[in-house]
Amino acid sequence: MSSLRRSRPGPIVLGALTLTIAASVAGPPVAVGQLLMNGAGATFPYPIYSKWFDEYAKVDPGARFNYQSIGSGGGIRQITARTVDFGATDGPMTDEQLKAAPAELLHIPTVLGAVVTTYNLPGSPKLRFVPDVLADVFLGKITKWNDPRITGANPGISLPDQPIVVVHRSDGSGTTYIWVDYLSKVSREWEQKVGRGTSVNWPVGLGGKGNEGVAGQVKNTPGALGYVELAYAVQNKLPTALVRNAAGRFVEPTIESTTAAAAGAAKDMPGDFRVSLTNAPGDDAYPIASFTWLLVYKNQSDETKGRTLVKFLWWAAHDGQKYPKDLLYAPLPPQVVKQIESRLKEITFQGRPFLAAAQ
Amino acid sequence: MDTSATLGRTGTVEGLPLSPLARRRSAARHWGDRVYGGLTRGAALTLVLVVVAIALVMARMAWPALRAFGWRFAITSTWDPVADRFGALPFIYGTLVSSALAMLIAVPLGIGASVYLAELAPLWIRPPIGFLVELVAAIPSVIYGLWGIFVLAPFLRTWVQPALGQALGFLPLFQGPPYGVGMLAAGLILAIMVVPYITAVGREVLRAVPDAQREAALGLGATRWETTRIAVLTYGRSGLVGAVLLGLGRALGETMAVTMVIGNRPEISASLFAPGYTMASVIANEFTEATGDLYLSALVEVGLLLFLITVAVNGLARILVWSVARVPAGSQA
Numbered sequence: 001m002s003s004l005r006r007s008r009p010g011p012i013v014l015g016a017l018t019l020t021i022a023a024s025v026a027g028p029p030v031a032v033g034q035l036l037m038n039g040a041g042a043t044f045p046y047p048i049y050s051k052w053f054d055e056y057a058k059v060d061p062g063a064r065f066n067y068q069s070i071g072s073g074g075g076i077r078q079i080t081a082r083t084v085d086f087g088a089t090d091g092p093m094t095d096e097q098l099k100a101a102p103a104e105l106l107h108i109p110t111v112l113g114a115v116v117t118t119y120n121l122p123g124s125p126k127l128r129f130v131p132d133v134l135a136d137v138f139l140g141k142i143t144k145w146n147d148p149r150i151t152g153a154n155p156g157i158s159l160p161d162q163p164i165v166v167v168h169r170s171d172g173s174g175t176t177y178i179w180v181d182y183l184s185k186v187s188r189e190w191e192q193k194v195g196r197g198t199s200v201n202w203p204v205g206l207g208g209k210g211n212e213g214v215a216g217q218v219k220n221t222p223g224a225l226g227y228v229e230l231a232y233a234v235q236n237k238l239p240t241a242l243v244r245n246a247a248g249r250f251v252e253p254t255i256e257s258t259t260a261a262a263a264g265a266a267k268d269m270p271g272d273f274r275v276s277l278t279n280a281p282g283d284d285a286y287p288i289a290s291f292t293w294l295l296v297y298k299n300q301s302d303e304t305k306g307r308t309l310v311k312f313l314w315w316a317a318h319d320g321q322k323y324p325k326d327l328l329y330a331p332l333p334p335q336v337v338k339q340i341e342s343r344l345k346e347i348t349f350q351g352r353p354f355l356a357a358a359q
Numbered sequence: 360m361d362t363s364a365t366l367g368r369t370g371t372v373e374g375l376p377l378s379p380l381a382r383r384r385s386a387a388r389h390w391g392d393r394v395y396g397g398l399t400r401g402a403a404l405t406l407v408l409v410v411v412a413i414a415l416v417m418a419r420m421a422w423p424a425l426r427a428f429g430w431r432f433a434i435t436s437t438w439d440p441v442a443d444r445f446g447a448l449p450f451i452y453g454t455l456v457s458s459a460l461a462m463l464i465a466v467p468l469g470i471g472a473s474v475y476l477a478e479l480a481p482l483w484i485r486p487p488i489g490f491l492v493e494l495v496a497a498i499p500s501v502i503y504g505l506w507g508i509f510v511l512a513p514f515l516r517t518w519v520q521p522a523l524g525q526a527l528g529f530l531p532l533f534q535g536p537p538y539g540v541g542m543l544a545a546g547l548i549l550a551i552m553v554v555p556y557i558t559a560v561g562r563e564v565l566r567a568v569p570d571a572q573r574e575a576a577l578g579l580g581a582t583r584w585e586t587t588r589i590a591v592l593t594y595g596r597s598g599l600v601g602a603v604l605l606g607l608g609r610a611l612g613e614t615m616a617v618t619m620v621i622g623n624r625p626e627i628s629a630s631l632f633a634p635g636y637t638m639a640s641v642i643a644n645e646f647t648e649a650t651g652d653l654y655l656s657a658l659v660e661v662g663l664l665l666f667l668i669t670v671a672v673n674g675l676a677r678i679l680v681w682s683v684a685r686v687p688a689g690s691q692a
Contacts, residue, residue: 071647097650163536170623170640172440172648195441198648206540206634207623209644216508221516221538 041075041088090174135187167226170207460546469557477565504619564598
């Protein structure tokens, strides 16, 4: 009966299907000879990291980077579990988290970000805030816009007799961490009552999800006061306020004043870069700024990947620093780049550093 | 009276023994039928297994928090990630109140709409309205959230909340500053999202009521409303409860739209104008950045509680249906 059997497409279709499925689960298309580096972590620096991966592919066509912006918490978890080659975080790892990692992890700063206050008042006047006023507003102790402590710092601006509607982030975020870190430094009461974290127990205020949630809430609520990332505020042309820094001057939040904050802190920078830049010294320093870090193991387990990673980090700290400005991130000051160089030279494979001592 | 099953198993029909010839014929069921029966049984079992697996995995991940806080977790109000002190009461309150408010608005609207579409509307209008109802049901919840933030919340803040505050401000329900966002906005958005579910399913349930029921009622001299009430609604009661349960399930679990308009403040307040927080919202907001095992575990425990509350509410409603449907009204569900 075989002559009556029509040709069966079954096996061919099945084979083609299997190949397609196998190819699709193989991951991003990496040609032979290309190296795929996996990273995960903070959402805040995702745009600049994307740009860097793109530009670095022109420098080293053999390296391909894959980054998942799942949040700083996720980045720390993944690098601790060694499921990725590098992690990224907006807030430095705590001592317990570092101890929980299987080997020594290094924090390498990449760019700087700043957090600005934004508000909804008729006429959008340019306001000035004194640190303890900000803390007391967020503690719920100052409730009206025409409170003498606010009007005192803003002579000539008529502020309405309206309640302040505080808006904060409802989702855990590095932006929140920078903000509450600053408030903890300038207000003892905040530090004791609320503390620091990517999510905190806010005494007052509404929560908005993401920068866009906070900005949307502030825009739609007369008398609202909230905090967002500098990049977000600039892109969306939100009204921002000047804040008085540790040197006593009212500073406008800009990319330059953010870089100045790192320059001011560079003198006393700890070797592991796990430093908070809020309320940094320096005349031009904007007080609510912070690094964002990449997390890498000091002793790399794979030689090729390790070399690619170290070379990329070196490039990011030098040539890569001409890209952040266009994307509204603040580049690293030269003092910090020098310190990063010595750190990168410490990354080893089986005891041998990747980078020569003299470079 | 399930002849085919008993035939295969016990070789009897209604308890009477069969002759050997009949027994042999019935036992030799086609192997295809056995495969068919096995596959469908497997599909059903898979569903049950998935539910059980979800519960077990969540319980395991929530174990550190369960051990640290015990049952007090469900009655404490503090949610402090910095001090590692967690209590889910504000979220439970928020979920239940926003869903209750939503159902209070959505059930009359939804059942009314389904009655209209199934019974009273002129025939030419039914397809377009039905199509629109299904379209509204398919709109993604993020769109509802955006609409809520930019349209509904400002509208509530400017017109509705001041008016309610003036007229009914003596009630604690309507006190407090008008933010726009808050429990009222969340309840309204949920109601809008739930109505099409109730309407779509309800309309199908009512259409399935046999015409004989309606004709019998009309024949006894009932008015339009009486016919609908006596013959149609009573007959389709359990199906309508199923439609309402479907809507309630959506209301309890809805995350994105609610989190955008509820204000995200873990506080219990008697006022509908106050901001609140739901269980689904807190998980969506804080899960990705939750560093710290106890924090993560507390969030999973909130998820487990949401799961249990959904099961409990559905179970209670089913019991309600069963106890009510025991009065024979022609329904044989």
